[in-house]
Amino acid sequence: MAPGVPSMKITFLGTASAQPSSTRNHSSLALNIGGDVWLFDCGEATQHQVQKSSVKMGKIQKIFITHTHGDHIFGLLPLLASRLNGAGGMADGVEDPRLQSQPAQVDAHDVLEIYGPLGTRAYVRNGLAYTHTLLGAPYVVHELRFPGDSAPGDYTEMPLRPPELPSDRNISQANGIWQDIFADESITVSAAPILHSVPCVGYVVQERPVPGKIDPKKYIPELKRTKSPMSLMTKLQQGESVTLLDGTVLDGPPRRPGRKLVILGDTYDPSPMISIAEDPHILVHEATNAHLPGIDPNTKENDTFESVEERTKSRGHSTPQMAGLFARRIRARKLVLNHFSARYAGDDDVDEEAKKVMTAIGSLAREQYGGEVVCARDLMSIDVPLGE
Numbered sequence: 001m002a003p004g005v006p007s008m009k010i011t012f013l014g015t016a017s018a019q020p021s022s023t024r025n026h027s028s029l030a031l032n033i034g035g036d037v038w039l040f041d042c043g044e045a046t047q048h049q050v051q052k053s054s055v056k057m058g059k060i061q062k063i064f065i066t067h068t069h070g071d072h073i074f075g076l077l078p079l080l081a082s083r084l085n086g087a088g089g090m091a092d093g094v095e096d097p098r099l100q101s102q103p104a105q106v107d108a109h110d111v112l113e114i115y116g117p118l119g120t121r122a123y124v125r126n127g128l129a130y131t132h133t134l135l136g137a138p139y140v141v142h143e144l145r146f147p148g149d150s151a152p153g154d155y156t157e158m159p160l161r162p163p164e165l166p167s168d169r170n171i172s173q174a175n176g177i178w179q180d181i182f183a184d185e186s187i188t189v190s191a192a193p194i195l196h197s198v199p200c201v202g203y204v205v206q207e208r209p210v211p212g213k214i215d216p217k218k219y220i221p222e223l224k225r226t227k228s229p230m231s232l233m234t235k236l237q238q239g240e241s242v243t244l245l246d247g248t249v250l251d252g253p254p255r256r257p258g259r260k261l262v263i264l265g266d267t268y269d270p271s272p273m274i275s276i277a278e279d280p281h282i283l284v285h286e287a288t289n290a291h292l293p294g295i296d297p298n299t300k301e302n303d304t305f306e307s308v309e310e311r312t313k314s315r316g317h318s319t320p321q322m323a324g325l326f327a328r329r330i331r332a333r334k335l336v337l338n339h340f341s342a343r344y345a346g347d348d349d350v351d352e353e354a355k356k357v358m359t360a361i362g363s364l365a366r367e368q369y370g371g372e373v374v375c376a377r378d379l380m381s382i383d384v385p386l387g388e
Ligand SMILES: [Zn+2]
Pocket: 017, 018, 027, 069, 071, 072, 266, 339
């Protein structure tokens, strides 16, 4: 990576759909940006997968939930308990340091942020309360509200209990999307609805323009000639213009477009998010079921590509072909498939049968898409390069 451009890496922590298997855990992926980690979905046993991976638990700063189906959220409470130093209280007469009042000023970077649809906040608050879990560090739950959601209620009758912060937001859609639900100087996150059997969202992570490639040969002789400080290279690297001691003006290289990731939850049709999803470096799209005659021994005799697609859609899910079509439609540079049926074993790196199946699934997507397709497996990591 060029100076000033953070590394970006996706690690798949779980790639199973409804049922986990010995080779696939429930849904979660970790996006590592520089050093921070953002999780997308947090299915059961995600914290176990974190321990098995190179992802650092203590670096998890944000968790984005696509929808509240159990296979995407059941792992959230145990992960919070580990990440935020949770405990089950103290015996009578012993003071619990977690019950001390919060410091008045909390640095925003020290607050774990959770984003999800209506119900996420109630799930977290109720789950922590009924398990008597006391967390030792602050968190906040922001909800992405659909137009049909009841305006005042958040499904929880329980009062907020520290260290949950009261700075939570209920974010309404504007023009059918949730624009910039998070934004800082280097990155923005937006979301949009995608069609599933329950309210579900897809997330778009957009890096802001990054420093251009700098050619030292173009600048250093000028700095030397005018006896200007070499530290000016830092400014030039950022794309700024600097005026040298003799009045010469040097312009840094123009900034380059940043990276863009589109990370979907479960869906049979993600088209409502097209307006914010175009031209990503990576699209992560589910492919729950596939028709694999001659390859999958469990193929039903009467099934066809059409009947399997019909059945898959009726359950709110996609086939590899549907994922491929969407990847082509938004001109994704790379398509990564996840959320596979338990029928499709995830040890295709070592097992020949599994490899045959996953290769066939990838091919079905590629036929529609034309670009590079990766079938995610648990603990697989993918670097997200800036490209030219
Ligand atoms: Zn699911």
